[in-house]
Each structure stands twice: as C-alpha cells, then as structure tokens.
Amino acid sequence: MPELPEVETTCRGIAPHVSGQRIERVLLRETRLRWPVSPQVAGLAGSHITGVSRRAKYLLMALDHGSLIWHLGMSGSMRVLPTGSPAANHEHIELELSNGQSLKFRDPRRFGALLYCDEDPLQHRLLQPLGPEPLADEFNTDYLYGRCRGRSAAIKTFIMNSHIVVGVGNIYASEALYLAGIRPTRAAGKISKARIARLVEAIRATLTAAIAKGGTTLQDFTQVDGKPGYFRQALQVYANKGACHTCGKPVRHLVQGQRSSYFCPLCQT
C-alpha cells in the first residue's frame, strides 16, 4: 500500500497524538514482520516519544534514548484510538500512551517492520543508501538526468528504485509517467533532458496532490482517524481498465518487474 503520500499522511496524522507522550505499555501480539521486531521494543515502557518524522517510506519516531524505525510494507496502517478499545484483526503492535490514547499498528500481510535503533536512524543500513526525497531540491532535472546516463532499465522500474529517488511506488510511478507523457518501458538512458524535466515535475505534482488528498486507498490503507485516502478518484491510469482521460484510447496494461503498469499508447511515447 503505502507509498510516500500514505506514509506522509500517517506521519502527520499520528504526530500530534504521540509527540511528547510517554509510552506506558507496549503490546506485541505478533513480532514476525518482514524482520523480527527488535527485542528492545518490548522494554520501551517509560520512554518518551520526542518527535515523529518521515524519510522515504520509513516513519521515524525519536525517543529520549534511541529511535524507532517503522515501515508500513504493503498493507500496513496506523491508527490512534483510546487505550482499551478492542484490537482489530492483524493489529500486531500497540503503544499505550500517557494521554490515554494508543497507537495501533495493523498489517495483514506482515511486510512491515519495526526496528529499534541506538544511533542516528538516517545512518541505519536501510536508510543510509537511499536516494533523495522527491519533494526536496536535490531531486531535480540535472540529478535525475545524470543518474539516467548509461542506464538501460525501463524508466518505470528506474524511478521506483529507492537508491535513485525514494517514495515513488507502483501507483504513482504509473501516474507520473502518464502526466509526463513517457512510456513506462522506455529505457531510462534514452530520454531527453527536456522530458526528464517534465518527469521530475510530474513526480512532484503527483505526490503533492496525493498528500493533499490523504493518499490513495485501494484496500487496507486508512488515515489515522480510520478514513480512507481520497486520491483514488484522481488516478488517471493506474487500474484504469477503460479509456485514457485525455485521448479516449484504451489504457494498456503490462507487467514490469512483476508489477502492473498502466499507460496510454497514444499519449505516452
């Protein structure tokens, strides 16, 4: 599920409820996630959450000692509800807070993660090699065009590579390429600088618009208050089994890197 807009939505949603709170109790119902939940998590009662931030699709929770690195995987979501409210199915982790609220992590497919980190989480081996944030100044035409030089990989899988740029998942990769008029199968190294410039802007615009709508809900994703994200109605090509919204030609589907791609054969070249 969660691509950058969904993680950003989650981050903004939980921050006011968890920042500054003490962790009163930790409930671990299932620790077999993508990686086993770090053993230190079980002993976090008494710690304070000093802040919440996002890097790529990781949600970072600073504690008075160390920090937590969360990942929502494919099906993860977080909610804040009064402590004592019944646990939903697949609600694997719960942090009871000093304000009487609980942070609840639900993840049916268990591709998510919760890791404890002693030092700067940005230096963690999972975060250290990541490319720039797509909404930051470092992600610009010169950067992306430079990275594309000599690369034969399809542009769609290329922009989904977190070492190139973070946060662009399967939905928004298709959407951004549609907006930029670039076919997802085109080799990254064979796209002109002018078109790369369009792509950079398209990625920015797509992600920004999705954040404004609280992300995209296909199935599992919910905002912290339990509502879905509302960007689904704004999707142009992803999961569009009908006509291109621009030219009316049938949207085409193909599989790249075991993931579904959608594009318009007329508008995208």
Next chain:
DNA sequence: CGAGGGACCTGGTTGC
C-alpha cells in the same frame, strides 16, 4: 557494476 527474479505474507476477487 546493472538487470531481473524470488522471497517474504494474508486476503479479496476472479474464473472454472
């Protein structure tokens, strides 16, 4: 080094 595929999971939908 880069490209491509398997692996990790559960659950909803599709098709016979």
Next chain:
DNA sequence: TGCAACCAGGTCCCTC
C-alpha cells in the same frame, strides 16, 4: 456454491 488461481500499496537479496 466451492475451490484454486491470481492479484495487491514494498524492497531486500541473490544470481547472472
């Protein structure tokens, strides 16, 4: 109606 096959927001890691 029942059941198997397939598909779904991610991404690390291994092989070629």
